[in-house]
Amino acid sequence: MAMLEVKGVSRFFGGLAALTDVTFDVQKGDILGLIGPNGAGKTTMFNVVNGFYSPSLGEVYFNQKKISGLKPHQICKMGIARTFQVVKPLQRMSVLDNVIASAFLRVKSRAQAEEIAIETIKFTGLYDDREVISKGLPLGKRKKLEIARALATQPEMILLDESFAGLNPSELDDSIGIIRRIKERGITIMIIEHHMKVIMAISDRIVVLSYGQKLAEGTPREIGNNPLVVEAYLGEAESA
Amino acid sequence: MKKTLPLIIAGLLAVLPLIGLSSYWMHILILVIMWSVIGMAWNLLGGYCGQVSFGHAAFFGVGAYTAGILYNKLGISAWWGLPLSIFIVTIFALVIGYICLRLKGPFFALGTLAMGVILRVMAENLTTITEGDLGIMIRERTWIGKTWYFYIILILAALAFFLVKKVIESKLGYYFVAIREDQDAAESLGINTTLYKTIALSLSAVITGLAGAFYTNYMGYIDPKIVFALHDISIVTIMVVMVGGVATYWGPFVGAVIMVFLAEIIRTIPKLGAAHHTFFGILLIVIIIFLPNGIVGDLPKLKKLFGIRRAS
Numbered sequence: 241m242a243m244l245e246v247k248g249v250s251r252f253f254g255g256l257a258a259l260t261d262v263t264f265d266v267q268k269g270d271i272l273g274l275i276g277p278n279g280a281g282k283t284t285m286f287n288v289v290n291g292f293y294s295p296s297l298g299e300v301y302f303n304q305k306k307i308s309g310l311k312p313h314q315i316c317k318m319g320i321a322r323t324f325q326v327v328k329p330l331q332r333m334s335v336l337d338n339v340i341a342s343a344f345l346r347v348k349s350r351a352q353a354e355e356i357a358i359e360t361i362k363f364t365g366l367y368d369d370r371e372v373i374s375k376g377l378p379l380g381k382r383k384k385l386e387i388a389r390a391l392a393t394q395p396e397m398i399l400l401d402e403s404f405a406g407l408n409p410s411e412l413d414d415s416i417g418i419i420r421r422i423k424e425r426g427i428t429i430m431i432i433e434h435h436m437k438v439i440m441a442i443s444d445r446i447v448v449l450s451y452g453q454k455l456a457e458g459t460p461r462e463i464g465n466n467p468l469v470v471e472a473y474l475g476e477a478e479s480a
Numbered sequence: 481m482k483k484t485l486p487l488i489i490a491g492l493l494a495v496l497p498l499i500g501l502s503s504y505w506m507h508i509l510i511l512v513i514m515w516s517v518i519g520m521a522w523n524l525l526g527g528y529c530g531q532v533s534f535g536h537a538a539f540f541g542v543g544a545y546t547a548g549i550l551y552n553k554l555g556i557s558a559w560w561g562l563p564l565s566i567f568i569v570t571i572f573a574l575v576i577g578y579i580c581l582r583l584k585g586p587f588f589a590l591g592t593l594a595m596g597v598i599l600r601v602m603a604e605n606l607t608t609i610t611e612g613d614l615g616i617m618i619r620e621r622t623w624i625g626k627t628w629y630f631y632i633i634l635i636l637a638a639l640a641f642f643l644v645k646k647v648i649e650s651k652l653g654y655y656f657v658a659i660r661e662d663q664d665a666a667e668s669l670g671i672n673t674t675l676y677k678t679i680a681l682s683l684s685a686v687i688t689g690l691a692g693a694f695y696t697n698y699m700g701y702i703d704p705k706i707v708f709a710l711h712d713i714s715i716v717t718i719m720v721v722m723v724g725g726v727a728t729y730w731g732p733f734v735g736a737v738i739m740v741f742l743a744e745i746i747r748t749i750p751k752l753g754a755a756h757h758t759f760f761g762i763l764l765i766v767i768i769i770f771l772p773n774g775i776v777g778d779l780p781k782l783k784k785l786f787g788i789r790r791a792s
Binding site: 290291292311312313314316317321322324328329330331332333337340341342344345348350353389390393 | 650651657668669671
């Protein structure tokens with residue numbers, strides 16, 4: 241069953257078409273990889289799904305309900321959480337307080353929120369850093385904190401925007417593990433990633449964007465063998 | 481110890497009038513406590529929620545005029561202005577919030593600054609309601625002495641303190657701080673930023689308005705230039721919190737003590753007295769450079785500073 245349906249979405253900024261007539265579905269329980277060269281419109285796509293932008297044309301449906309045009313907080317309440325490419329922790333709050341703040345979405349009392357938060361930071365491996373003020377965290381942990389905050393809103397679907405960029409190999413393995421475990425919990429994932437090895441290993445399906453248009457869609461194997469994709473994206477990367 | 485500290489301080493303040501302070505000292509104490517109330521109110525919006533208002537005189541003035549107009553037009557005791565100002569100020573806060581809260585950062589600050597000025601000009605010109613620049617005089621004072629005024633503002637301060645503490649430790653407080661730290665991130669974590677900013681503004685405005693209504697009763701005279709003053713109300717409100725400590729429970733109190741005493745001391749200096757704003761400006765610059773988190777916020781830094789001095 242399609243959990244998220246993106247139907248003919250275009251988004252213009254003045255005369256620039258950041259997205260042109262993009263259509264794809266995300267199936268419940270899947271990991272969908274969103275790839276494409278820089279400036280292909282991946283983060284714009286996230287911003288449209290998440291509600292920061294409303295699409296200029298087209299519609300987005302979540303669980304058969306139209307979500308395009310809603311505010312980000314409404315969409316989050318319906319069950320879509322996201323992380324940011326440029327990490328946005330609540331800087332002067334401790335790691336635990338950061339996660340508590342987002343856990344309050346589904347519960348009223350502080351005790352319940354703290355319970356969810358502690359469970360979440362244990363899940364993402366941040367428990368030992370819970371008292372650290374998030375401004376002082378190294379990048380790898382800040383990226384984990386982003387994921388923890390998104391998870392604490394207890395979403396059905398999570399959008400991960402380059403959660404692996406700038407991580408060292410051991411942090412990378414760690415994060416892949418976290419994402420697999422998120423999937424095991426039945427949470428649907430849409431992920432933007434430049435790391436080809438990672439995206440090929442974890443994705444169930446992949447959508448390729450280039451210059452704001454959908455270039456291809458398929459399983460990792462299909463995408464890897466698609467000459468168009470190789471030319472526009474992988475080929476370019478290899479020759480560079 | 482930490483939990484009982486507010487009670488101890490409230491208790492100490494409560495017995496102060498019993499030791500027979502002069503009328504002048506009681507006046508200073510009342511001003512200190514009134515300014516802590518206004519500071520706590522501003523701190524809720526500016527310190528915790530990150531929405532820096534340069535127009536809190538608007539709410540102070542509306543509260544003050546609610547009390548004044550009740551007395552002047554309806555002949556009711558101006559004390560009824562305290563409960564009534566809660567409703568009137570909330571309405572003003574919702575209107576001002578609707579206009580200003582769509583602005584972010586410095587634009588919000590400028591928007592609120594404009595609101596304060598607009599309300600002053602309105603109060604000056606709507607003479608049929610406000611008596612304009614003539615101001616409103618409360619001709620029958622409730623008490624000659626200052627003791628009861630002191631207890632009333634002390635109770636108000638205690639209520640404000642516990643309200644702020646309760647709010648900050650709850651879901652609201654977490655949401656306020658989340659909005660302060662990153663509005664986009666807060667929004668995508670499911671926080672209705674417009675709603676929660678409006679709540680912060682309304683709470684802050686109501687507490688400020690109560691202080692304004694108290695002011696009318698205590699001083700017995702208000703006019704637009706006093707209660708809607710940009711320098712003497714809006715800016716001093718910000719200074720009280722900045723000097724004392726932004727986003728701390730005790731900051732507004734410490735700031736109020738320093739600002740009221742400073743104003744009194746500077747006033748007594750011959751010739752320079754009129755230039756008290758200059759001194760406030762210099763103080764603000766020093767605070768921002770050396771103690772950006774205020775005296776309470778940078779207490780560890782201050783302790784260290786004096787520790788080193790003692791050692792050398």
